Amino acid sequence: MSLSILIVEDEPSIAETILYACHAEQMQAKHVVLGQQALDILKRQSFDMVILDIGLPDMTGFEVCKQLRRFCNTPVLFLTARNHEVDRILGLEIGADDYVTKPFSPREVVARIKAIQRRLHPDIEPVVAGFQLDEQSSRIYYQQQLLQLTRYEFLLLKTLISQPHRVFSRTTLMDTVWQSAEDSMERTVDTHVKTLRNKLREISLTHNLPGTSFIVTHRGMGYSLLP
Structure with a gap:
């Protein structure tokens, strides 16, 4: 299934790495830098997944997720440079589906995207020869x-x-x-x-x-x- 991914990340090198990994898996990916940009886009366009950095310039990823959950249930995968348990718990409690701690492997991000989609769509059987x-x-x-x-x-x-x-x-x-x-x-x-x-x-x-x-x-x- 061709997945559409919205990447919300203010570090260009990280965003480019994730974009490359998504495109390599034939996923359609769009990148924005600000949390408000993401919210505005998500009100007009649907995505299969949001990859959301916690430390954004205009608001925290936690706040973006809170506002997002008021109008849609798009799955959210948090990116965080902090490995504190309280941050992970808070992210999951406000509606995130999973999280990845920086630094991370692009393959891990893709694997987590696929794992979340399998949980959400259990009727789609695993890949056989593509x-x-x-x-x-x-x-x-x-x-x-x-x-x-x-x-x-x-x-x-x-x-x-x-x-x-x-x-x-x-x-x-x-x-x-x-x-x-x-x-x-x-x-x-x-x-x-x-x-x-x-x-x-x-x-x-x-x-x-x-x-x-x-x-x-x-x-x-x-x-x-x-x-």
């Missing part, structure tokens, strides 16, 4: 980007994701995916695999992944998601 499956809403994400799928494309890809190394014969896929369809033929599987490959290739090219394999063909046997 895919995420949201059973409840019948959605599949590839490289954190939502795939625009037809009903049978969704069911076909869902089946392949369920056992990524298994080779599914055309007959098995027909029986699993096209149970209620009338007059369907095995050639239908090939056609849908082709359209899925095109959609996956389009996303991969935007992320500079031209060498990625899409739905492996096993001659005379069928298809699998992974070799």
Whole structure:
């Protein structure tokens, strides 16, 4: 899933590091320096996460979080240079979801973002070869980007994701995916695999992944998601 992140941090070097880490994970990230800027933006635009420094020039991150909680429930990850227990407790009590103490690894920040999102969206299953499956809403994400799928494309890809190394014969896929369809033929599987490959290739090219394999063909046997 492509996440949108608002970074509220007045130290350029720290902000640039977090921006780079987010972009590397295909997250959309925006940076502001002041707490009031963040509040104004959040009143107009929704984000999946706010990364919020406690020591801002115009107000504390605690105050930003308090005001934020009056009008939205966007998850907040605090950045703090202070390692005092009372600060951590206060941050959690006023509505933060987690915190990171400076200095920190950008990978840790990204890991905490993903952990918070998993807690908030438990129906989205873990990544398999760049895919995420949201059973409840019948959605599949590839490289954190939502795939625009037809009903049978969704069911076909869902089946392949369920056992990524298994080779599914055309007959098995027909029986699993096209149970209620009338007059369907095995050639239908090939056609849908082709359209899925095109959609996956389009996303991969935007992320500079031209060498990625899409739905492996096993001659005379069928298809699998992974070799």
